[in-house]
Amino acid sequence: MRILLIEDENPAAKRLLTLLKPHFPEAEFLGNIDSVKSSVHWLETNSEPDLIFCDIQLADGLSFEIFQKRPIQVPIIFTTAFDQYAIKAFQVNAVDYLLKPIDPEDLARAVEKFKKNQLRKELDVQLLEKLLKPQTKVYKSRFLVRFGEKIQSIPIEEVAFFFSEERVTFLQTQAGKKYVLDQTLEQTESQVDPLHFFRINRKYLVSHPSIEEVFTYSNSRLKVKLVNCEDADILISREKVSDFKSWLDQ
Known part of the structure; x- marks a missing residue:
């Protein structure tokens, strides 16, 4: 699993990484990326990750601009010190919205929500593949x-x-x-x-x-x-x- 971190404050990024590792022990953590411009460039030049943790206020603007310039289907968990962006966050494929300083229990709930959504998608894909797969009927012998x-x-x-x-x-x-x-x-x-x-x-x-x-x-x-x-x-x-x-x- 590949997780991208977009955060312009190094201490916040390090703390988030420390909190995330127990939840995703086998994941590959990518980043940290600190601006809208560099985030867009990264997404355009790399394959999409499985999950993005993204601060809203970056060095050169709001992170919503990233996904306006480079639309993606990747689940996003937004982090911010301000709550006025909550509604907008959920318009951009957000799984959850966490206020800084991030509470470990809130993070755990967001991660669990993400994992349940992924499992549901996997089951839906498996069901679709089963439905599309030609069924061999067994006739009486x-x-x-x-x-x-x-x-x-x-x-x-x-x-x-x-x-x-x-x-x-x-x-x-x-x-x-x-x-x-x-x-x-x-x-x-x-x-x-x-x-x-x-x-x-x-x-x-x-x-x-x-x-x-x-x-x-x-x-x-x-x-x-x-x-x-x-x-x-x-x-x-x-x-x-x-x-x-x-x-x-x-």
Whole structure:
């Protein structure tokens, strides 16, 4: 961590440094800088520090001029012997405003406020990065099915298609075996990889290997014949034809 000190009185700067070191034992303290002109030059020629402690009344003017000439986003804790600048200080990215002579307890509170603000920012950044990071969805690799009084686990590789009939969802394997699923077809659709399964209509959710033949049909629709399926009228609506062809062609 890098902390910049801007203070035109050496005794005040030394006392501030002594008070700060216990709070930031691993920090690099930069400065001391004693004027508006030299502060602007320093900020223009160095990378921004993590925190600035800044006296308001400097040798050549008020320190607010620094941040008018060189706008920054660095947190600032102002120090001064006068309190008439408090409102203006908080208009310049101030974390806190300390009156001289600086009370160690007041300084401790200001430092704690700064650290809490930094932690909040870090958490916000981490959350933003997490939200922006592409999330890899994990799809089901097996399905539990009912077979009479038994429960069986079917690997997804063995599934030919899912279908709904009289409000009951079924799983049918490549071998033609049919099992009941305790969930809706909509729930099932969200659990399988869309690269391998496609919802061709309200009734069927099919895999690539389950498609035996595809025929053109009236009104720009398609007709599909599935492996080991007795349903001879499985149609794909005109609205889904383009997506279905893209899925087949990937």
